[in-house]
Amino acid sequence: MIRTRTVNDAHRLRTAQLDMPPRLLLGPGPSNAHPRVLQAMSMPQVGHLDPRFIELMNELQEMLRYAWQTDNALTVPVSGTGSAGMEAALANLIEPGDVVLVGVMGYFGQRMVDMAGRYGAEVRQLTKTWGEAFTLDELRAGLEKYRPDVLALVHAETSTGARQPLEGVGELCRAYDCLLLLDTVTSLGGLPLFLDDWGVDVAYSGSQKCLSCPPGLAPLTLGPRAIDRLHRRETQVANWYLDMSLVSRYWGPERTYHHTAPIAMNYGLREALRLLVEEGLEARWARHQANAELLWDGLADMGLQCHVSPEIRLPSLTTVRIPRGVDGKAAARQLLEEYNIEIAGGLGELAGKVWRIGLMGFNSRAENVTLLLGALAQVLGR
Numbered sequence: 001m002i003r004t005r006t007v008n009d010a011h012r013l014r015t016a017q018l019d020m021p022p023r024l025l026l027g028p029g030p031s032n033a034h035p036r037v038l039q040a041m042s043m044p045q046v047g048h049l050d051p052r053f054i055e056l057m058n059e060l061q062e063m064l065r066y067a068w069q070t071d072n073a074l075t076v077p078v079s080g081t082g083s084a085g086m087e088a089a090l091a092n093l094i095e096p097g098d099v100v101l102v103g104v105m106g107y108f109g110q111r112m113v114d115m116a117g118r119y120g121a122e123v124r125q126l127t128k129t130w131g132e133a134f135t136l137d138e139l140r141a142g143l144e145k146y147r148p149d150v151l152a153l154v155h156a157e158t159s160t161g162a163r164q165p166l167e168g169v170g171e172l173c174r175a176y177d178c179l180l181l182l183d184t185v186t187s188l189g190g191l192p193l194f195l196d197d198w199g200v201d202v203a204y205s206g207s208q209k210c211l212s213c214p215p216g217l218a219p220l221t222l223g224p225r226a227i228d229r230l231h232r233r234e235t236q237v238a239n240w241y242l243d244m245s246l247v248s249r250y251w252g253p254e255r256t257y258h259h260t261a262p263i264a265m266n267y268g269l270r271e272a273l274r275l276l277v278e279e280g281l282e283a284r285w286a287r288h289q290a291n292a293e294l295l296w297d298g299l300a301d302m303g304l305q306c307h308v309s310p311e312i313r314l315p316s317l318t319t320v321r322i323p324r325g326v327d328g329k330a331a332a333r334q335l336l337e338e339y340n341i342e343i344a345g346g347l348g349e350l351a352g353k354v355w356r357i358g359l360m361g362f363n364s365r366a367e368n369v370t371l372l373l374g375a376l377a378q379v380l381g382r
């Protein structure tokens, strides 16, 4: 006779139907997804090798090429958040003993140092005060001194609000026979990016910042020099899930099963990219710049100071100095609790010193700037 066990109900948690507050996400990400993106995500699910899904995969790749201004064949959304894109970029390029030079001008540069080390790279660092960016001469001196296989830079440092200028960097990397790897998580869809013109060999991004899609996908692109490096590897990529020699066969004509693509996330990213194509890159970049300037003017009117100098200040993420005598954390909490507006504090060198305000993608709108400035004035009593 079969004895049935009694079910333990200890973890049988009964919860209310999900009801989340309507936050305005003006921090460093995620930003609010566009309503059309959320709508697309609720479309009927199909199989991940369904002909209609395969068509969608091709559309996504083509629109990503537009967003990045690249002709790279290997351009795909990696399953995972922006950090999975970072990990994929590094894991595929690095073989143990390779010299990787990372430009560290904030938190995300530090994360690349950590990741590159885990894949066996000899990591070298150039460092910069948080809020500044590297000059071409500083990068040249770094390449001359360390002769790296890869130079890794962050285009838009979300921890500081600074933009790394890239004109001339690609030529420099070619002169030193080094690959250029670029983090474009907070720049893709928000500020000018010309991957091919700039000679960027590998770039990655995230769905959740200026693309107005929820977190969950990480666009990745590899140019011819990077593909060549991939083909000449002597060791296997040390990460099965993110091995682009396998993943690219799923996204390429072979359609060989590797892992199941997150179907609904890819629907969402398709709509997010459709929005970008509709608006056009020039208009998108101009909108981000105009709304950021509106914010900067409003902050100045309130007597608040931006941390980054205007020439390299990101339109997608602004760091504002917390005035003397103000409890930055308490003010941010008050914005969240009383106004449903999320902004963030600083990290690392800027912890306790700045607030971080994001105007990304769908959220980069004049009415959001007005709302935030009004709420901030109330909270600060200004």
Ligand SMILES: *Cc1c(COP(=O)(O)O)cnc(C)c1O
Pocket: 029, 081, 082, 083, 084, 086, 108, 154, 156, 157, 158, 159, 183, 185, 186, 206, 208, 215
């Ligand atoms: C947000 C961010 C990441 C990481 O993305 P996640 O989606 O949090 O994994 C990487 N680099 C930069 C510059 C970012 O802003």
